[in-house]
Amino acid sequence: MRRIEVQDLTKYYGDKLVLHGIDMGVGEHEVVVLIGPSGSGKSTLLRCIGRLVPYDYGKIFLDGVPIDDPALAGNELPKRVGVVFQSYNLFPHLDVLDNITLAPRKVHGIDRDVAEARALEELEKLGIADLADSYPDKLSSGQQQRVAIVRALVNDPEVLLLDEITAALDPELVGGVLSVIRDLKAQGMTMVIVTHEMGFARDVADRVYFLDQARILEEGPPDRVLGDPEHPRTRQFLQRIIEAGRL
Amino acid sequence: MSIVSTVVVFGLAALWITSSAHWPRLRDQFFSWSHIEESFPDVLRGFWINMRVWIISMILIMLISLLFAALRALRGPWFAPFRVFAVLYIDLFRGIPAVLLMLLFGLGIPALQLPGVPDAALFWGTVALVVSYVAYTTEVYRSGIDAVHDSQRAAAKALGLTQWQTLRHAILPQAVRNVVPALLNLAVALQKDVALLSIIGVRDAVREARIFTARTFNYSSLIAAAILFLIASIPMARFADWVTRRDQERRLQRTM
Ligand SMILES: Nc1ncnc2c1ncn2[C@@H]1O[C@H](COP(=O)(O)OP(=O)(O)OP(=O)(O)O)[C@@H](O)[C@H]1O
Ligand SMILES: [Mg+2]
Numbered sequence: 001m002r003r004i005e006v007q008d009l010t011k012y013y014g015d016k017l018v019l020h021g022i023d024m025g026v027g028e029h030e031v032v033v034l035i036g037p038s039g040s041g042k043s044t045l046l047r048c049i050g051r052l053v054p055y056d057y058g059k060i061f062l063d064g065v066p067i068d069d070p071a072l073a074g075n076e077l078p079k080r081v082g083v084v085f086q087s088y089n090l091f092p093h094l095d096v097l098d099n100i101t102l103a104p105r106k107v108h109g110i111d112r113d114v115a116e117a118r119a120l121e122e123l124e125k126l127g128i129a130d131l132a133d134s135y136p137d138k139l140s141s142g143q144q145q146r147v148a149i150v151r152a153l154v155n156d157p158e159v160l161l162l163d164e165i166t167a168a169l170d171p172e173l174v175g176g177v178l179s180v181i182r183d184l185k186a187q188g189m190t191m192v193i194v195t196h197e198m199g200f201a202r203d204v205a206d207r208v209y210f211l212d213q214a215r216i217l218e219e220g221p222p223d224r225v226l227g228d229p230e231h232p233r234t235r236q237f238l239q240r241i242i243e244a245g246r247l
Numbered sequence: 248m249s250i251v252s253t254v255v256v257f258g259l260a261a262l263w264i265t266s267s268a269h270w271p272r273l274r275d276q277f278f279s280w281s282h283i284e285e286s287f288p289d290v291l292r293g294f295w296i297n298m299r300v301w302i303i304s305m306i307l308i309m310l311i312s313l314l315f316a317a318l319r320a321l322r323g324p325w326f327a328p329f330r331v332f333a334v335l336y337i338d339l340f341r342g343i344p345a346v347l348l349m350l351l352f353g354l355g356i357p358a359l360q361l362p363g364v365p366d367a368a369l370f371w372g373t374v375a376l377v378v379s380y381v382a383y384t385t386e387v388y389r390s391g392i393d394a395v396h397d398s399q400r401a402a403a404k405a406l407g408l409t410q411w412q413t414l415r416h417a418i419l420p421q422a423v424r425n426v427v428p429a430l431l432n433l434a435v436a437l438q439k440d441v442a443l444l445s446i447i448g449v450r451d452a453v454r455e456a457r458i459f460t461a462r463t464f465n466y467s468s469l470i471a472a473a474i475l476f477l478i479a480s481i482p483m484a485r486f487a488d489w490v491t492r493r494d495q496e497r498r499l500q501r502t503m
Binding site: 017047050052075076077078082083085087088090091092093102103106107151152156234 | 374398400404412416421
């Protein structure tokens with residue numbers, strides 16, 4: 001049984017078809033990368049899996065249980081599926097430690113001492129423990145994104161959903177954040193990653209899905225999908241990215 | 248240079264007014280020191296009522312409006328009655344002049360002499376101010392809530408916070424910070440509107456001053472009341488300006 005299973009997922013925003021008959025799966029310890037042009041539905045797919053937006057048809061399973069099942073109601077799904085956003089979305093009025101411990105304390109009922117010790121341990125691993133008392137607006141983009149990753153990690157999720165987490169970073173800070181994700185892969189974290197960093201995708205992905213206009217057009221190992229794509233749309237997309245100098 | 252020009256202009260204006268043929272009459276009617284002195288203790292006692300009502304109603308207004316705005320911000324069909332209530336409330340009480348609410352509550356309700364309901368004009372006058380200002384203040388809070396980016400809700404949801412926890416820990420602290428300058432300006436306005444209490448017979452500063460005027464046919468007691476309101480409002484207004492400026496600097500810094 002795969003960790004995440006998406007069957008025939010279809011979603012509209014108003015009249016606009018945003019996801020059409022999506023079938024995909026993510027195995028245990030697998031890293032899946034979603035690529036595709038802007039507006040193809042990558043973020044929406046992640047948001048559906050993370051139950052952040054409703055969908056119209058189809059099914060999504062976490063370990064075989066539908067995500068709308070009462071067994072995953074309330075904070076059960078958020079505990080098991082962590083999300084990191086492109087724009088970090090840290091809470092500006094809370095310092096780093098409070099940002100990280102908010103959910104453990106308020107949602108999962110963990111004592112402040114325990115939650116803070118855990119947060120510091122994770123911050124330490126990413127080399128940013130000295131930022132614990134800082135407020136988000138005093139941090140660099142790369143530091144903020146690493147805090148956001150820690151905030152997702154302290155709930156011990158089984159799956160991480162990462163949506164273009166380097167797209168808003170200053171270029172020289174991208175590498176540091178990507179290496180955090182490589183480490184997570186080495187530790188066996190199951191991840192679904194949306195990225196435009198094709199070098200990173202090739203490096204970290206076990207499988208790649210190419211989305212175009214609400215559909216999955218192509219799927220396979222990174223060497224094939226990124227190196228020798230079957231579908232002309234995929235080739236065209238990759239060609240544009242090469243021209244933009246990102247491969 | 249600007250100081251010199253200011254002094255010269257104001258000095259000339261003062262000279263022009265005091266040299267007018269009507270000045271002595273004007274001075275005796277409004278600025279008679281002996282009348283001010285004589286009315287001052289009563290006016291000051293009344294003013295103390297104004298200030299107490301101001302503080303108490305301000306606290307009530309801030310809390311009740313925050314609650315209304317929070318209830319209004321909750322999404323989903325369960326909370327529809329709250330949203331409808333808030334919209335009706337705001338439409339109703341923002342549309343009625345405060346002076347009318349003051350008369351309706353402050354004179355109307357005590358006149359009913361309902362059993363178990365307080366009949367003090369002071370109590371109902373305060374209620375009228377609170378009811379009127381809550382309508383504005385709820386809207387102010389709402390604008391602050393709307394200004395918090397939707398991605399903050401997404402982040403809170405992804406972390407498993409309930410809707411109420413999201414409001415309480417993520418949205419409202421940012422919303423309140425967004426509207427502190429606007430709230431302070433409402434507080435400045437309310438500081439003057441407490442004088443409306445005088446029209447329902449509460450012996451506040453204005454009422455005391457008018458009692459004195461009726462007795463002496465001299466208006467200096469009103470000037471005494473005006474001076475007291477000014478003394479209270481100028482520091483408050485300066486403080487509001489200062490906070491607003493600091494808030495703008497903070498926003499500017501964040502966008503850079
Ligand atoms: N909240 C929304 N309301 C209405 N339409 C939306 C909303 N969010 C996304 N869409 C639309 O859905 C489509 C898919 O958007 P989505 O953000 O999933 O694309 P994406 O593949 O992540 O693109 P990008 O690479 O630019 O992030 C787009 O046409 C977008 O305009
Ligand atoms: Mg996107």
